Amino acid sequence: MSTVLPAPFTPATPVGRIINVVRLHLANPWTTIFMPWIVLFAVFLANLAIWWIIYTAAGGATDPEVTEGLQYSGATSWIFVYMIVVAAQAMSVTFPFALGFGVTRRDFYLGSAVTFVLLSAMYSIGMTVLSVVEDATNGWGIGGRMFSAVYFGDSWPQRLFIYFAIFLFFFFVGAAIASIWVRWRATGLTVFFIALGALAVAGVALVTFTANWASVGGFFLRAGFIGSFAWSLVLTALAAVTGFVLLRRATPRN
Amino acid sequence: MTNVIEVSDLTKNFGSLAAVNSATFTVSENKIYGLLGRNGAGKTTLMQLLTGQDFASSGTIRVFGESPVENAHVLERISFIKESQRYPDDFRAKHVFRTAPWFFANWDADFASQLIEEFRLPLDRRIKKMSRGQVSAIGVVVGLASRAPLTFFDEPYLGLDAVARQLFYDRLLEDYAQRPRTVILSTHLIDEVANLLEHVLVIDQGRIIIDEDAESLRGSATAVVGTASAVDAFVGTREVLHRDAIGGLASVTIARLDRAEREAAATAGLELSAVSLQQLIIRRTNTSEKEFQSA
Numbered sequence: 001m002s003t004v005l006p007a008p009f010t011p012a013t014p015v016g017r018i019i020n021v022v023r024l025h026l027a028n029p030w031t032t033i034f035m036p037w038i039v040l041f042a043v044f045l046a047n048l049a050i051w052w053i054i055y056t057a058a059g060g061a062t063d064p065e066v067t068e069g070l071q072y073s074g075a076t077s078w079i080f081v082y083m084i085v086v087a088a089q090a091m092s093v094t095f096p097f098a099l100g101f102g103v104t105r106r107d108f109y110l111g112s113a114v115t116f117v118l119l120s121a122m123y124s125i126g127m128t129v130l131s132v133v134e135d136a137t138n139g140w141g142i143g144g145r146m147f148s149a150v151y152f153g154d155s156w157p158q159r160l161f162i163y164f165a166i167f168l169f170f171f172f173v174g175a176a177i178a179s180i181w182v183r184w185r186a187t188g189l190t191v192f193f194i195a196l197g198a199l200a201v202a203g204v205a206l207v208t209f210t211a212n213w214a215s216v217g218g219f220f221l222r223a224g225f226i227g228s229f230a231w232s233l234v235l236t237a238l239a240a241v242t243g244f245v246l247l248r249r250a251t252p253r254n
Numbered sequence: 255m256t257n258v259i260e261v262s263d264l265t266k267n268f269g270s271l272a273a274v275n276s277a278t279f280t281v282s283e284n285k286i287y288g289l290l291g292r293n294g295a296g297k298t299t300l301m302q303l304l305t306g307q308d309f310a311s312s313g314t315i316r317v318f319g320e321s322p323v324e325n326a327h328v329l330e331r332i333s334f335i336k337e338s339q340r341y342p343d344d345f346r347a348k349h350v351f352r353t354a355p356w357f358f359a360n361w362d363a364d365f366a367s368q369l370i371e372e373f374r375l376p377l378d379r380r381i382k383k384m385s386r387g388q389v390s391a392i393g394v395v396v397g398l399a400s401r402a403p404l405t406f407f408d409e410p411y412l413g414l415d416a417v418a419r420q421l422f423y424d425r426l427l428e429d430y431a432q433r434p435r436t437v438i439l440s441t442h443l444i445d446e447v448a449n450l451l452e453h454v455l456v457i458d459q460g461r462i463i464i465d466e467d468a469e470s471l472r473g474s475a476t477a478v479v480g481t482a483s484a485v486d487a488f489v490g491t492r493e494v495l496h497r498d499a500i501g502g503l504a505s506v507t508i509a510r511l512d513r514a515e516r517e518a519a520a521t522a523g524l525e526l527s528a529v530s531l532q533q534l535i536i537r538r539t540n541t542s543e544k545e546f547q548s549a
């Protein structure tokens with residue numbers, strides 16, 4: 001780890017330049033890879049302890065009612081929020097650093113996007129594998145549920161897709177919001193959140209006054225469980241384009 | 255002589271303030287330029303424009319013949335070291351030196367290692383926990399070891415002690431002699447870098463007020479020192495750049511004198527002394543302020 005002498009120079013082809021940005025993001029894998037897995041493992045251990053207490057209290061048997069309740073576990077939800085922070089840091093701090101290294105905004109954004117997709121893939125594959133183990137071992141032998149919580153679907157392909165969609169959503173929304181900050185600082189964020197709040201209220205008002213809640217519910221019903229998550233990809237794509245447009249004209253400030 | 259940078263009528267407005275105000279100049283290849291000026295004069299903004307980090311309000315910039323904005327062919331030949339460069343939060347110095355060669359084709363790892371040792375940089379310490387001088391040293395090492403054809407140093411040595419600054423000047427000059435490249439150094443420690451510079455650009459309130467060869471600039475003024483009456487008699491109607499007086503003695507800075515004038519001054523019992531680059535620029539900057547105020 002302590003080698004000073006760096007890897008040999010990679011020729012800067014258009015694709016090579018984007019790959020270099022990916023490598024830059026992952027140059028110190030601590031924050032983006034090691035840390036989340038370590039915390040996830042710690043949370044898992046804490047949950048394991050609780051499941052074991054319940055399991056023991058129930059007299060050494062898995063209580064179907066307990067397992068039923070555990071399917072609503074939110075033990076993994078922090079990791080998605082954490083990825084907002086990873087994306088925000090990439091945009092706000094790695095961006096001015098990369099520009100100092102002569103990277104164009106375009107290459108920086110594309111390289112960042114590739115990084116987000118790679119990280120999303122790694123985490124969703126990892127967590128899907130854990131969910132399969134969880135199923136196969138009947139909740140780690142004591143009826144616990146964390147990776148197979150009900151919101152992630154009930155088969156591994158569903159979970160893989162849903163995990164992947166959620167990670168992508170949080171990465172790109174985090175990046176888009178951070179781009180607003182890079183571009184217009186606190187003022188931009190304030191305006192954005194006020195506008196977002198106003199839009200949400202207006203949406204609710206619109207649906208309520210036109211008595212359309214039934215059709216909103218119907219939309220999700222028709223889209224189905226997987227379909228509803230698939231629709232999040234539209235928002236993710238919108239966030240990705242927004243982030244790109246904003247960063248293209250951003251200037252690194254101190 | 256090839257021009258690396260050609261700037262024409264460049265203006266950058268922030269609201270009603272013109273941080274760079276119709277600047278026109280060229281930078282020729284393989285010279286060391288000083289970009290000098292007071293704090294807030296527009297040095298950093300100008301460098302950000304030249305490196306495509308900021309966008310011009312009007313005017314044109316050509317770097318290696320092309321616009322630098324979002325232009326990978328231009329930007330990969332530039333190294334821009336900023337006083338307040340931010341580094342990713344979890345980075346240690348070693349991460350900077352591991353990633354830099356991916357972006358600089360001419361990166362010299364041996365040279366980097368040598369500099370790291372000379373600046374006594376702790377590679378394993380988190381940059382966030384480093385002293386101001388150590389963070390500056392990281393930038394200096396990257397700027398030198400990247401050997402980019404066009405290197406910008408924007409006040410690169412905040413917090414560096416005198417020994418480290420001298421080391422920077424020495425290594426810059428040595429390496430430049432072996433591998434000529436274009437260097438633009440912005441600073442307000444003018445006298446320290448005076449001997450390094452081949453060409454001087456002075457920016458004041460967004461305007462380029464001096465664009466001169468360093469050698470001719472140094473010889474462009476003389477200080478006349480003696481009794482106030484003798485000095486005033488000698489100076490006569492010449493343009494006075496600056497005047498200091500203590501008791502009956504006066505020191506007046508005026509434009510370059512020719513040989514006959516020098517002899518006349520000596521006969522009048524006056525002493526002539528060279529004016530340092532720093533004093534010269536301070537005086538010229540004051541002059542320009544007055545001009546702007548009266549305009």
